[in-house]
Amino acid sequence: MLPTIRDVAKEAGVSIATVSRVMRESEGVRDATRLRVLAAAAELEYTPSHLGRQLAERRHAANGIVFPDLSGPYYAEVVLGYEGVAAELRRSVLILSTHGRSDAEDAVREMAGRCDGLVILGRTVSDAAVQSLAARGTKLVLVARPPIGTVDSVNAENHASARSLTEHLLSEGVRSLRFVGDPVSSPDVAERWAGVRDAFLRSESDRAPELVTVDELDEESGAAVADAALAADDLPDAFVCGNDELALGLLGRLAAAGVDVPGTVMVTGWDDVMAARYAGLTTVRQPMRELGATAARLLEELIVDERTEPRHELLPTELVIRSSSSTSH
Amino acid sequence: MLPTIRDVAKEAGVSIATVSRVMRESEGVRDATRLRVLAAAAELEYTPSHLGRQLAERRHAANGIVFPDLSGPYYAEVVLGYEGVAAELRRSVLILSTHGRSDAEDAVREMAGRCDGLVILGRTVSDAAVQSLAARGTKLVLVARPPIGTVDSVNAENHASARSLTEHLLSEGVRSLRFVGDPVSSPDVAERWAGVRDAFLRSESDRAPELVTVDELDEESGAAVADAALAADDLPDAFVCGNDELALGLLGRLAAAGVDVPGTVMVTGWDDVMAARYAGLTTVRQPMRELGATAARLLEELIVDERTEPRHELLPTELVIRSSSSTSH
DNA sequence: GACCGTGATGTAACCGGTTACAGAAACCGG
DNA sequence: CCGGTTTCTGTAACCGGTTACATCACGGTC
Numbered sequence: 001m002l003p004t005i006r007d008v009a010k011e012a013g014v015s016i017a018t019v020s021r022v023m024r025e026s027e028g029v030r031d032a033t034r035l036r037v038l039a040a041a042a043e044l045e046y047t048p049s050h051l052g053r054q055l056a057e058r059r060h061a062a063n064g065i066v067f068p069d070l071s072g073p074y075y076a077e078v079v080l081g082y083e084g085v086a087a088e089l090r091r092s093v094l095i096l097s098t099h100g101r102s103d104a105e106d107a108v109r110e111m112a113g114r115c116d117g118l119v120i121l122g123r124t125v126s127d128a129a130v131q132s133l134a135a136r137g138t139k140l141v142l143v144a145r146p147p148i149g150t151v152d153s154v155n156a157e158n159h160a161s162a163r164s165l166t167e168h169l170l171s172e173g174v175r176s177l178r179f180v181g182d183p184v185s186s187p188d189v190a191e192r193w194a195g196v197r198d199a200f201l202r203s204e205s206d207r208a209p210e211l212v213t214v215d216e217l218d219e220e221s222g223a224a225v226a227d228a229a230l231a232a233d234d235l236p237d238a239f240v241c242g243n244d245e246l247a248l249g250l251l252g253r254l255a256a257a258g259v260d261v262p263g264t265v266m267v268t269g270w271d272d273v274m275a276a277r278y279a280g281l282t283t284v285r286q287p288m289r290e291l292g293a294t295a296a297r298l299l300e301e302l303i304v305d306e307r308t309e310p311r312h313e314l315l316p317t318e319l320v321i322r323s324s325s326s327t328s329h
Numbered sequence: 330m331l332p333t334i335r336d337v338a339k340e341a342g343v344s345i346a347t348v349s350r351v352m353r354e355s356e357g358v359r360d361a362t363r364l365r366v367l368a369a370a371a372e373l374e375y376t377p378s379h380l381g382r383q384l385a386e387r388r389h390a391a392n393g394i395v396f397p398d399l400s401g402p403y404y405a406e407v408v409l410g411y412e413g414v415a416a417e418l419r420r421s422v423l424i425l426s427t428h429g430r431s432d433a434e435d436a437v438r439e440m441a442g443r444c445d446g447l448v449i450l451g452r453t454v455s456d457a458a459v460q461s462l463a464a465r466g467t468k469l470v471l472v473a474r475p476p477i478g479t480v481d482s483v484n485a486e487n488h489a490s491a492r493s494l495t496e497h498l499l500s501e502g503v504r505s506l507r508f509v510g511d512p513v514s515s516p517d518v519a520e521r522w523a524g525v526r527d528a529f530l531r532s533e534s535d536r537a538p539e540l541v542t543v544d545e546l547d548e549e550s551g552a553a554v555a556d557a558a559l560a561a562d563d564l565p566d567a568f569v570c571g572n573d574e575l576a577l578g579l580l581g582r583l584a585a586a587g588v589d590v591p592g593t594v595m596v597t598g599w600d601d602v603m604a605a606r607y608a609g610l611t612t613v614r615q616p617m618r619e620l621g622a623t624a625a626r627l628l629e630e631l632i633v634d635e636r637t638e639p640r641h642e643l644l645p646t647e648l649v650i651r652s653s654s655s656t657s658h
Numbered sequence: 659g660a661c662c663g664t665g666a667t668g669t670a671a672c673c674g675g676t677t678a679c680a681g682a683a684a685c686c687g688g
Numbered sequence: 689c690c691g692g693t694t695t696c697t698g699t700a701a702c703c704g705g706t707t708a709c710a711t712c713a714c715g716g717t718c
Contacts, residue, residue, distance in 0.1 A: 002465070002466070004703090004704055004705085005704060005705060006704080006705095014667075014668085015667065015668045015669075016668090016704090016705080016706095017667070017668060017669080017670095017706080017707075018666085018667060018668075020705070020706060020707080021667090021706095021707095023705095024706080026707095028665070028666065028667090029666075029667085030665085030666060030667090033666080033667080045465070047438070047442060048704080048705070049442065049703090049704050049705065050439075050442045050443050050705095051380065051383050051384045051389075051703080051704070051705080052384060052673090052703075052704030052705030052706085053704080053705055053706080054380050054673095054705085055380045055381060055384055055672095055673050055674065055675085055703090055704075055705070055706095056672080056673055056704080056705045056706040056707085057673085057705085057706070058673065058674095060380075062423070062443070072603075073402060073405070073603065076402070076405035076408075076409070079405075079424075080405070080426070083424060083425075083426050084426065084428065087425070087426065087428075087430070087436070092423050092425075092439075092440060092443060093423060093424050093425070094391075094421050094422060094423055094424075095408075095412060095422050095423075095424050096412075096416070096421075096422070097409070097412050097413065097416065099413065099416075101416070107416070109376070110379075110421075111421060113376060113378065113379045114379050114391070114421060136331070136374070137331070248603075248607060252606075252607075273603075273604075274401075274402065274577075274602075274603070274604045275603045275604035275606070275607045275608075277581075277604070278577060278581075278604045278607045278608035279607035279608075333673090333674055333675085334674060334675060335674080335675095343697075343698085344697065344698045344699075345674090345675080345676095345698090346676080346677075346697070346698060346699080346700095347696090347697060347698075349675070349676060349677080350676095350677095350697090352675095353676080355677095357695070357696060357697090358696075358697085359695085359696060359697090362696080362697080377674080377675070378673090378674050378675065379675095380673080380674070380675080381673075381674030381675030381676085381703090382674080382675055382676080383675085383703095384673090384674075384675070384676095384702095384703050384704065384705090385674080385675045385676040385677085385702080385703055386675085386676070386703085387703065387704095
């Protein structure tokens with residue numbers, strides 16, 4: 001059994017209140033007493049229990065972050081950005097992946113009970129669950145998800161970059177475009193699709209852009225889309241994918257089939273994950289770390305400053321043109 | 330203020346002990362009473378406080394995982410593998426990156442005070458710190474780090490795959506080899522370098538393998554190594570890198586300089602991160618997720634079963650030959 | 659020498675649960 | 689209808705800290 005504050009008090013011949021004051025570095029303890037307590041604490045290798053302290057102070061000094069499914073590089077980067085700032089603020093970080101689990105909302109609620117605040121990435125929990133957490137006073141920041149009620153949010157700009165991307169493709173001679181993604185499960189993807197469609201329709205293109213819905217935003221799904229298109233001998237001028245992993249999967253399958261990219265078909269992704277650079281994939285760069293870091297700062301404000309008026313951050317993105325959509329790169 | 334067990338007791342007209350029994354689903358509560366308590370709990374939207382519960386039970390139902398620096402894809406994967414299993418076991422997961430911080434050991438100790446057990450990746454904390462945690466009774470599992478005392482460990486096999494890799498390179502005609510990495514800060518890298526050197530020396534090669542030490546195992550360092558070699562006009566037949574990120578950085582710079590890979594120089598990495606596939610990088614695949622998952626299971630055994638004899642797991646690896654070291658791929 | 663103010667320390671209530679043990683209620687057979 | 693079980697519920701101590709308030713010792717002042 002680890003030593004408690006009472007053991008130290010007995011060892012030093014003082015009361016537990018004095019030990020507490022010394023450990024918390026409060027004022028009003030005589031130097032002689034302080035040294036005696038410190039000596040006793042060192043002797044017993046005493047460290048104050050977080051549990052006792054947290055219960056008395058009614059705070060956790062810990063925040064949580066919830067992310068979906070078996071996150072690829074995108075979420076990992078966001079979480080790392082978050083962790084960096086949280087650690088600076090001397091807060092512990094709890095993570096929770098809702099991967100597949102049907103009891104995700106329970107798990108989130110459970111985590112809320114261990115934290116002073118929560119960051120929620122994407123559509124991991126229902127709007128109703130977010131509302132109910134907020135109603136119970138849980139401090140919340142949403143990332144990659146549109147604001148709900150008066151809950152803070154951090155998002156990357158999607159519309160403008162969707163327009164730039166589409167205009168780039170049009171200027172490269174693209175006349176038919178197929179968007180790959182799942183606008184329902186990912187708010188980001190929904191905005192991207194809307195932005196691409198609008199920009200495409202605004203041009204004098206002959207065909208409306210198509211939408212191919214996939215279940216998961218991963219390489220496998222991208223490969224499946226490529227297979228289907230190859231089997232039907234139905235390739236558009238460009239595949240615009242909702243994220244890089246879809247695009248990479250698609251690209252790999254097209255290359256295996258000997259299709260000329262970008263000659264026959266162009267492919268673009270979104271996020272600019274590390275692999276995109278090496279695959280020569282045109283994409284839209286998101287500040288992934290910065291998304292997490294910003295969320296951590298907003299959450300801290302909510303907890304420490306008791307800020308009440310909501311804030312919504314929109315971080316800039318950047319079109320990155322590579323060889324998968326351009327002959328000059 | 331959130332409702333407490335006393336509020337529910339008053340609302341239901343019972344004692345707090347009864348409420349506790351109902352919430353814990355203990356035996357021996359009459360159905361009529363149980364329903365009354367559940368109704369009161371629902372009415373007040375009561376959820377038991379983790380803090381109070383944990384203090385009374387003297388357990389956290391949470392584990393921590395410590396990883397170095399601002400981890401690239403490798404650590405992210407290990408953490409995800411860990412999280413998946415921990416969540417199944419209904420344990421919360423705390424993460425801590427020791428990135429640069431000089432007070433890393435304090436932070437780890439702090440985290441130990443919040444958890445029932447800890448997984449430590451790589452050389453994030455000193456051997457002495459590990460020993461001292463173990464001595465205080467903290468349940469520990471080391472990953473990607475050789476065993477210390479009687480502390481559990483999980484590692485990927487390095488020697489055999491280092492030999493396979495080296496033999497592959499020799500069979501491709503490599504006569505001079507330069508290893509890139511930091512054997513001091515990473516035990517894995519140290520083993521890899523030792524394995525490569527041994528295998529290379531055992532052949533009838535004319536030159537001993539060289540070692541180039543870098544500060545960080547990232548793309549930037551790899552690029553710097555390439556730059557230095559190019560500037561000195563001193564390219565070996567093969568760069569064998571301690572991880573994929575070094576290799577990718579190196580590869581990118583060589584490609585930019587118009588050097589023929591694998592014709593003029595071959596490049597290999599380690600880990601098989603996602604980007605390695607798209608860069609055509611020869612590497613050694615590690616079961617990254619499985620490393621984390623195994624660590625989670627070992628830790629659970631330590632905590633639940635009070636197992637005392639240490640276990641050391643060695644997970645298999647696999648040589649993956651791609652175009653960066655082979656003309657036939 | 660009595661009085662008072664100040665600063666150091668101790669006492670005890672409290673944070674929100676769990677649980678050993680005591681006590682009450684319900685049930686049983688005779 | 690009574691005593692003995694059995695089953696349910698309540699009381700109170702405890703987990704390990706924090707902190708408001710009481711107390712006490714001490715030094716200074718008149």
